[in-house]
Amino acid sequence: MGDDALSNRVAMAVHDRFVAVNGDHPMTAEDDAYARQHFVAATPEAMALMLEGRLPLPAYVLSDGTPMVPEAHGRSAEIAGGIERLHDWFVAFWPDDPATAEQEWVRYLSGQYACLSEEAPVRIKQMTERVAEAAAAVDLLRQDAHDPIARGMLGEAVDGVLGVPGLDSLLRPMTAYDRLRYGGPTVREMWVDSPRAEFLAPVAPTWPLRTERLVLRPFELSDADAFVEAWASEEWTSLLLSRPRNPAEVADMVRRRTEPGDGQFLGVAAAHDGEVVGDLMLQLQGTGLSEGEIGWSILPRHTGRGYATEAAEAMLRLGFEHFGLRRIVANLDARNDRSAALCERLGMRRECHKRGDFWSKGRWTDSYEYALLREEWAAARA
Ligand SMILES: CC(C)(COP(=O)(O)OP(=O)(O)OC[C@H]1O[C@@H](n2cnc3c(N)ncnc32)[C@H](O)[C@@H]1OP(=O)(O)O)[C@@H](O)C(=O)NCCC(=O)NCCS
Structure with a gap:
């Protein structure tokens, strides 16, 4: 028998084993493309070892009969110190449960871990x-x-x-x-x-949120005008993450905030009597999306009236009650006394003062992290 005929026979035997494990299901053109993208054709040597039950069966067999294996198909045998040591090396990962170890070995050899x-x-x-x-x-x-x-x-x-x-x-x-x-x-x-x-x-809340004096709602394109003057000011932006923005950049920022995203970033405009007075954000993050980061800005001519406190309280409530957050944090430039005072008014705790960790506008500066846990927030309201 020629080499080609022999390897065709081996490939057919591998195919038969594969069908015995997986059932006889068709591979579509998309399935073939997927298998080609993520796997490589098995070598004749690897196929021989599969038939001897020493290496895992193919992950897929293409519709033309080509057995496909992970690129690193033989890597575990190498790490184990040779194919004859593969079994003992493998089962050692379940030292306290030999029955599970052997079951896993069988599943591994059957190619079921193609996932x-x-x-x-x-x-x-x-x-x-x-x-x-x-x-x-x-x-x-x-x-x-x-x-x-x-x-x-x-x-x-x-x-x-x-x-x-x-x-x-x-x-x-x-x-x-x-x-x-x-x-x-x-x-x-x-x-x-x-x-x-x-x-x-995240499930979007029902907008708007209303407080005693404010309406918090998603941005509208026409809101840009309200922010142009503040964003042009070096002084107003000095303690923000961002640099000053020109009117086109402000319009672009507002436009981006009107676009649907993944629902994890909530940016809202705060309005009093129909006039925009500032904006707030809540970014959902962390393990299980259980933490939020809150941020705020109030336009200069509207500060000193308690709007930031009132709006931030509504955003904290939204975070804890609607999104079920466990913890909400605020990160700020440590020179931002008004923002720090706002955190304190909200009952947030300064958890850290990081020295020189924050690069902003050409200098290293300190930053604070404030935080509030859901139970602390609830206890303060009880
Ligand atoms: C940070 C910032 C939002 C704080 O704004 P603020 O006006 O100090 O905060 P509030 O809106 O809650 O107003 C509180 C002040 O209003 C006074 N006030 C007046 N009427 C009030 C009312 N009806 N209810 C509550 N407070 C009232 C409070 O006494 C307090 O004054 P005080 O600071 O002199 O004690 C604002 O300075 C800002 O936007 N800065 C620029 C952007 C920025 O730095 N963002 C934060 C980045 S981390």
Whole structure:
């Protein structure tokens, strides 16, 4: 038998094994394109090792019969110190649970971890842990969508935290073929896309918010005129992050704020008796989108009347009650006495004074971080 005939036979045998594991489902042109983009064709040597049950079966088999494997298909065997050591190296990741270790080894060899960006035991463990965490979080959030522990768990499971990768980075995008072979939604759809849409996509509040004297509402293009003079002033902008802006830049800033975004940045105009007096922002951020950063500016001729306090109180309420935030912070240039006084009036706590950490307008300056927890805010109102 010639080399080609032999490798065709091996490829067919690999295909048969693949079908035995995954079922006989069609690969569409899109599925083929996906597999070509993310995987490489298996070498004849790798195919022989697959048939001996020593390397994982292909992740996909293209519609033309080509078995596709991750680019780093043999990497674990190298790290293990040779293919003969791969099994023992692999199961050592579950030292206290040999039964699970062996089950995982079988699943690994069957190519079922094609969903992972890196087909390695440490990633398999992380994925299993993160899926369990996401499932527990979803159960809790269905009872209370603002539960802070559940928000933390879901944030960690989906997006990860420092030192802990989340499912979004652990999993590949996957393709329609995967729905067929796994008989339902893909693991990414189940534990990244769906909980993200249900619990991590902010629901816009009903605008406007009304306070005793103010109306807080989304920006309108015509609001730009109100801000032109203040933004032209070096003095007014001196303690802001941004530099002064000319009228075109102000119009552009306002236009951008009128455009729909991901719902995580809320920029609003504050108006009194129909006249714009300032603006506020609330940026949703952090693990499980459970933290907010608040910011404010009041136009010079409207300061000293308590408008900033009144509007910021409404934004804090929005953050804690509507978005279920756990904590809201404000970051400011430490020279900004009026902003610091506003934080204190709002009951926020100065949590840190960072020395020389903030580069602004040609110099290093100190900054403050103020913060308020939801329970502190609620206790102050009880
Ligand atoms: C920071 C900033 C928003 C603070 O504005 P502010 O006018 O000091 O704050 P308020 O609107 O809450 O007004 C409070 C003042 O109004 C007085 N006041 C008058 N009538 C009032 C009323 N009915 N209710 C409450 N306070 C009233 C308060 O006594 C207080 O005065 P004081 O500072 O002399 O004690 C404003 O200085 C600003 O926009 N600065 C430029 C932009 C900026 O730096 N933004 C922050 C970046 S971190």
